Every structure is written in C-alpha cells, then in structure tokens.
Amino acid sequence: MLWETIRLALRSVRRNAMRSVLTLLGIVIGVAAVIAMVTIGSGTTAKVREDISKLGSNLLVVRAARPDRSGNSNFTVRRLEQKDLDVLNKHLDDVRAVSGESQSQVRIVYGAQNTAAQVTGTDTEYFTARDWTVSLGRAFTEQEVRGGTGVCLIGQTIRTQFFGSGDPLDEIIRVGKTSCRIIGTLGSKGYTGFGQDQDNLVLMPLTTFQRRIAGNRYIDTIYVSVNDGASTTQAVADVSAIMREARGIQPTRDDNFEVRDMTQIADAMTSATTAMTGMLGAVAGVSLLVGGIGIMNIMLVSVTERTREIGIRLAIGAHEKDILIQFLVEATVLSLLGGLLGIALGLGLAGGAASFLAIPFAPSATIILIAVVFSALIGMVFGFFPALRGARLNPIDALRHE
Amino acid sequence: MTDALVTFTDVWKSYGQGEAQVHALAGVDLAIRKGEFVAIMGPSGSGKSTSMNIIGCLDTPTSGRHGFLSVDAGRLDRTQRAVLRNLYIGFVFQGYNLLPRTTAAENVELPLIYRGMPAGERRNAAMQALAQVGLGGREHHTPAELSGGQQQRVAIARAIVTRPTLLVADEPTGNLDTQRSHEIMELLTGLNRDEGLTIAMVTHEGDIASYADRTISFLDGKIASQGYEMESA
Structure with missing residues (x-):
C-alpha cells in the first residue's frame, strides 16, 4: 500500500x-x-x-599582546624586540630552537617580472623551528644575520615563476626598495588550510628585514620549538615566567604578551x-x-x-x-x-x-x-x-x- | 419487506437556516429490495440526486432514517460510510470519472487498493472484471485511448470488481449515443439478472428507465410515484 x-x-x-x-x-x-x-x-x-600536526604540536608562538578595543587593558603595550628573543634563548632549557620572525607583504622584482610575496626576516634557528628545508644552495649564517647582509632564500613558487627550471643561485632580486642575492631555495610546503600558498615567500636575515624593509627593530613573532617529549604546558609557563621577569611586569598587571601552543591556534x-x-x-x-x-x-x-x-x-x-x-x-x-x-x-x-x-x-x-x-x-x-x-x-x- | 436493502423512513434533507431553508427532500419513504433494478426519475431539483447521494452513502439525511443492510447508515461517521461504500457499493457516473493517464486495469484496481488487497490478487480481479464488461485486451489503455462507451464499461468494471451488493448509477448513459446507451443498459441488465446485483439508477430518459423493474419518480422533494404497477399487475 x-x-x-x-x-x-x-x-x-x-x-x-x-x-x-x-x-x-x-x-x-x-x-x-x-x-x-x-x-x-x-x-x-x-x-x-x-598542517599543524606537520608543524609539530610542540611549537609555541609568542606575540605582543594587543590592547582590547574597550581600552581597559591592564597592561602596557610593548612589542617584541631582540632582547626578548635573547632572554628566551638564554633561559629556556629543553628547547630545540627559539626563533624570531617579522613579515611583510612586499612586491619583488626580477628583470621584467614582478610579483607580491610574503617577505620574512628571521634567524638561523627558523629552519628548525618552522621545519623548512633548503632544497638548493644554503641557509644564511649567524654572521649574515648579525651583519644584516643582503642575502635571501626563495620559495618554490617564486623560483618557478622567475627562473623556471634555470639556476636562481647568485641572482639578484629586488625586494621592495632593497635588493638581495639569492643564496638558496626552500623545499616546498604547498598550501595552508585557508588556501594560502606557503611557497610564495622570500626569507632574509631578520636584521636585513628590519633595516631595509620594515624600518624598525621589532619582531612580530617568536617561535619556541620544544624538544620532543617535553611538556608544552610547562614550556608555556616557563616562557611566561621568563618574559614577565625580563619585562619587569608587576604581579597585579597582566601579561603584555601572549604565549600560545599550536593546539590553541588550531x-x-x-x-x-x-x-x-x-x-x-x-x-x-x-x-x-x-x-x-x-x-x-x-x-x-x-x-x-x-x-x-x-x-x-x-x-x-x-x-x-x-x-x-x-x-x-x-x-x-x-x-x-x-x-x-x-x-x-x-x-x-x-x-x-x-x-x-x-x-x-x-x-x-x-x-x-x-x-x-x-x-x-x-x-x-x-x-x-x-x-x-x-x-x-x-x-x-x-x-x-x- | 424483510428483504429490503435500502430503506428511507421519513427522510428529510435541508439546507440553510430559518426563512432561507430549502428542503431538497421533504419526508421521503422508499424501499429497494435485494436484486431489484430501480430507475429514479424526476426533473432537476426534484431531489433525485440528493436521494441518490444518500442511497450511495455519500451523504446523510438531516432527519429520518436511512437504512442500508439493516444498519442506520445515516448515523455512521465519514470513515464508517467509506468502509460501507468500499465493501458494498459500486458507483457509475455520467462523466465516467476515471483517473486520467491511468490504465484501465489500474482504474479498476483502485477500490481494491483501499481494501488492502495484495497486488497479484488485485490484478487478477481487475482482469476478470474487465473481461466481464467485454474489454478483455484493453487493460493497458488509458481513458484517453478509449471511446465513451468503453470508458463507461471500465467504470462499470471498477464498480463491480469489489462484488458489491448495490450498484449506484448516476445517469450512466447521459454522455452516450443511443446505440452505446443500449449496450451499456444491456450490460447493467445482465449484471442484475445474472449476478443478482441490486441497481439504483438515476436517469431522465424514459427508454433507459424502461430497462428497470420499476421507476420511482420524484417531484419537489417528494416521491410522486413508487412505480409498483408492474407488481400489482
């Protein structure tokens, strides 16, 4: 029926x-x-x-706290600088790498071609902290980072776009108002979950980035890569304690920075x-x-x-x-x-x-x-x-x- | 009259209220015996359609008793009357009233579906009924592919497939030419004679009414003649 x-x-x-x-x-x-x-x-x-599990769940991200919109924040806004990076490097145990990073979207030019790319200034530890490999050439050295030399590594997207299958090493590209010599290329990482091309990037020493591109001495983000098996919760607590001490924050005041692990970010x-x-x-x-x-x-x-x-x-x-x-x-x-x-x-x-x-x-x-x-x-x-x-x-x- | 199938005892059917009240039936008494073939005649507005609706258990009297198979059908609710119609009454209408774009066999099966009969049994019964009305071989034609006479035969097959006790026919030949009309009347007469099927038929044509055993005539909501002259003879 x-x-x-x-x-x-x-x-x-x-x-x-x-x-x-x-x-x-x-x-x-x-x-x-x-x-x-x-x-x-x-x-x-x-x-x-x-993506996050690829990065490893043992990565901590430290950023300057932003004042909330109401203006009632119980902290003094203070951006991250080299001394924050130094103090963490000095006092943290049981970590693999501590690395600073500053980024900006900049137009880069090679010959008649140009494109917009993520330009990142960082240090030698970055490769460990963010899991980048060098597919061709070499990474930059401590001296180059300290000296603010005009060298850079390029991501696969830029390599392909500018050089095709040719050799990019020792070529000079313009990055914004400055220029740099390519000393290496990075291994490919593909797209992020939000459709962002991670290989569309130029990596240069942090000091070079600060002086020639950003025009300041700030660091956007500090990455702390904790050793395998070490507790991330403990590491978050350690980083907070060290930062509060170094920045002389009174016990009644809130942190003027934030420490998050990847799980929280996810x-x-x-x-x-x-x-x-x-x-x-x-x-x-x-x-x-x-x-x-x-x-x-x-x-x-x-x-x-x-x-x-x-x-x-x-x-x-x-x-x-x-x-x-x-x-x-x-x-x-x-x-x-x-x-x-x-x-x-x-x-x-x-x-x-x-x-x-x-x-x-x-x-x-x-x-x-x-x-x-x-x-x-x-x-x-x-x-x-x-x-x-x-x-x-x-x-x-x-x-x-x- | 112990073998009466349908009885009306002082049946009234009224519409409206107070001054504007209209009596479609004004105190009707009648009886239709089992196996009888009765024609119902009368001018339009005389109450013949109203009484047919009540006889067919489609409608209930405002007052009075409508007896059908020894039940007081006027006191039954909608669902109970639906059961009664499905089990004991077959309908044939002037406009055939077949489902369009539906084959003859499916049309005939329809009342059996509402009985909850299994598909196989249903199909057999439908084929048999169609053969009985002389439409064997046309089971898969849709109404649009059949002539008026053939459509009315499908409608008759649908009415008899349930093996009803009473067949209610409302101007069954109204849309047909003379020859087809007589063929349909032969068919109905045959069902009455051979199967003992009780038939109540509304018509306004005298020669069609003459196929019936007697003719009940309506006028102004009352019965003008019960038509027993054949018996009294």
Whole structure:
C-alpha cells in the first residue's frame, strides 16, 4: 500500500516535471548550500589540523599582546624586540630552537617580472623551528644575520615563476626598495588550510628585514620549538615566567604578551570556520523555509487540480487518512527529491572547491543523512496542510468539481 | 419487506437556516429490495440526486432514517460510510470519472487498493472484471485511448470488481449515443439478472428507465410515484 502510494507520487512528480523542478529549487539550493559549506568547512578544518600536526604540536608562538578595543587593558603595550628573543634563548632549557620572525607583504622584482610575496626576516634557528628545508644552495649564517647582509632564500613558487627550471643561485632580486642575492631555495610546503600558498615567500636575515624593509627593530613573532617529549604546558609557563621577569611586569598587571601552543591556534582557526559555517547555515535555513513554502504552494495547486480524483477515491472507499497519506507522501517524495539533488549539487560544489583550494574533500555521512531526513521533514510539515485540505473534501462536492 | 436493502423512513434533507431553508427532500419513504433494478426519475431539483447521494452513502439525511443492510447508515461517521461504500457499493457516473493517464486495469484496481488487497490478487480481479464488461485486451489503455462507451464499461468494471451488493448509477448513459446507451443498459441488465446485483439508477430518459423493474419518480422533494404497477399487475 505504501509502495503503491510512493509509485503514485513519483508518477505525479514526473507528470509535472518542469513544475516540480522549479518548485524544488529552494530546497535544492538550501540543501546544496549546507552540504557544500559543511563539506568545505570540514575539509578546511582537516587541512588546518594536518598542517599543524606537520608543524609539530610542540611549537609555541609568542606575540605582543594587543590592547582590547574597550581600552581597559591592564597592561602596557610593548612589542617584541631582540632582547626578548635573547632572554628566551638564554633561559629556556629543553628547547630545540627559539626563533624570531617579522613579515611583510612586499612586491619583488626580477628583470621584467614582478610579483607580491610574503617577505620574512628571521634567524638561523627558523629552519628548525618552522621545519623548512633548503632544497638548493644554503641557509644564511649567524654572521649574515648579525651583519644584516643582503642575502635571501626563495620559495618554490617564486623560483618557478622567475627562473623556471634555470639556476636562481647568485641572482639578484629586488625586494621592495632593497635588493638581495639569492643564496638558496626552500623545499616546498604547498598550501595552508585557508588556501594560502606557503611557497610564495622570500626569507632574509631578520636584521636585513628590519633595516631595509620594515624600518624598525621589532619582531612580530617568536617561535619556541620544544624538544620532543617535553611538556608544552610547562614550556608555556616557563616562557611566561621568563618574559614577565625580563619585562619587569608587576604581579597585579597582566601579561603584555601572549604565549600560545599550536593546539590553541588550531582551535581558534577552526572556530573561525565554524562561525562562518553557522552563518551560511542560517542563510540555508531561510532558503529551506522558502523551499518549504514553495512545496506547500504547489501541493495546494495539486490538490485543487485533482479535486475530482479525490472525489472518486473517496466515493469508492478511500478513507480520509488514505488521501492524507497520498498527498503527504507526494510532498515528501518531492522535497526528498529536492534534498537528493541538493546533496549531489552540494557535494559537486564542495569537490570543485576542494580541488581548487587544495584541501581534502571530506564529505560527512552524518550531514548527508541529516540533509535527507530534514528535506523529508520539510515535505511532511509543509505538505500537511494541503494534504489535510484534500482529505477533508466532501466527496459529493469533489465529484461535481470541474 | 424483510428483504429490503435500502430503506428511507421519513427522510428529510435541508439546507440553510430559518426563512432561507430549502428542503431538497421533504419526508421521503422508499424501499429497494435485494436484486431489484430501480430507475429514479424526476426533473432537476426534484431531489433525485440528493436521494441518490444518500442511497450511495455519500451523504446523510438531516432527519429520518436511512437504512442500508439493516444498519442506520445515516448515523455512521465519514470513515464508517467509506468502509460501507468500499465493501458494498459500486458507483457509475455520467462523466465516467476515471483517473486520467491511468490504465484501465489500474482504474479498476483502485477500490481494491483501499481494501488492502495484495497486488497479484488485485490484478487478477481487475482482469476478470474487465473481461466481464467485454474489454478483455484493453487493460493497458488509458481513458484517453478509449471511446465513451468503453470508458463507461471500465467504470462499470471498477464498480463491480469489489462484488458489491448495490450498484449506484448516476445517469450512466447521459454522455452516450443511443446505440452505446443500449449496450451499456444491456450490460447493467445482465449484471442484475445474472449476478443478482441490486441497481439504483438515476436517469431522465424514459427508454433507459424502461430497462428497470420499476421507476420511482420524484417531484419537489417528494416521491410522486413508487412505480409498483408492474407488481400489482
């Protein structure tokens, strides 16, 4: 009997194919949006997690604290400098590397070609701390860092763009208003979870960067790479203690720096994705509501069109509930069809985005199941009123209907 | 009258309230016996359609008793009447009232679906009913592919597939030419004679009514003639 009803519903949907498809657009778009967003979101999260686990969970990031917008901060704003780096280097045990980094987006030029790249000033420990390898040539030396020499290493993206398969070593490139000699190239790292090309970078000694590009003596970030097996929690506490002591912060005052380990950063990044997903979820919700109203509308039309049919069915012995079920099933089949189309479209979009952003394609069975159930529910909820209207028809009037 | 299938006892059917009240039926008494073929005639507005709706258990009287198979059908609710119709009553309408774009066999199966009969049994019963009305071999035609006479035969097959006790026919030949009309009437008469099917038929054509055992005539919501002259003879 139910199978009979489903077949009947499918036939009715097929008979009005064009009308059905147009009716379903709202549901299709809503479901597709949800599926695409959640799939892309979880792909991004997976990528971020993967990147961070590649970096190693034993990396600490130290940054200057920023005053909060209310201006009620209980600390004196003070940016990081060389002495912060020196004091950490001197007092921290059980660490592999302590490295300072400053960055800026700068235009770089070679011959007639130019591109915008991430220019990073840093020290010799950076390669250990951030896990960079040198694929060609060499890293810079302590002397070069101290002397602020105009040397640099380039990432694979820039190498390919400027030199193709040629030899970049000892070539001079312009970096902003200064220039540097290429002493090496970096191993490739690919894209971050947010689609940022990590190989589009120029690495130069920190002092060189500070003097010639930034024009200040500040350090943006200090990375502390803790030895394997050592406690990151302990290391965070140590770094805080050393920094407070060195900066002479009174016990009643807050830190004017922040120390975070990668797990915290991963959480922060993921929560940004979650917030975005939530917002788009709301948009999708509105779209689904509109889709539901569309279904209600078309079901009302369907019931009116088939008044005579309802009359015949009631006359020959259909119960109210048979008619109710018939139209409910039809509405449900309709919206379920929309849901399935939406899932297919959403996965298609997410697949495209995944390959475009170089993130993993991570379809979730749970969300697909939820989409299926939810679209079926929409059909039942919005189909109920029209179905009830059909079921309550008086058979005599319905039979007389033209 | 112990073998009465349908009885009306002082049946009234009224619409509206107070001054504007209209009585479609104003105290009707009638009886249709098992196996009888009754024609119901009368000008439009005479109450013949209203009484047919009540006889077919599609409607209930405002007052009075409508007995069907020894139950007081007027006191049944919508669902109970639906069960009664499905089990004991077959309908044939003037406009055939077949489901469009649905094959003859599927149309005939329809009342059995609401009985919850398994698909295989249903199909067999439908084929049998179609053969009985002379439409064997046309099971898979849709109404649009059939002539008016053939469509009415499908409708008759749908009405008898449930092996009903009573067949209610509302102007069954109203849309047909003379020759087709007589063919349909032969078919109905045959069902009445051979199967003992009780038939109540509304018509306004005298020669169609003459196929029936007797004719009940309505006028202004009352019965003008019970048509027992054949018996009294």
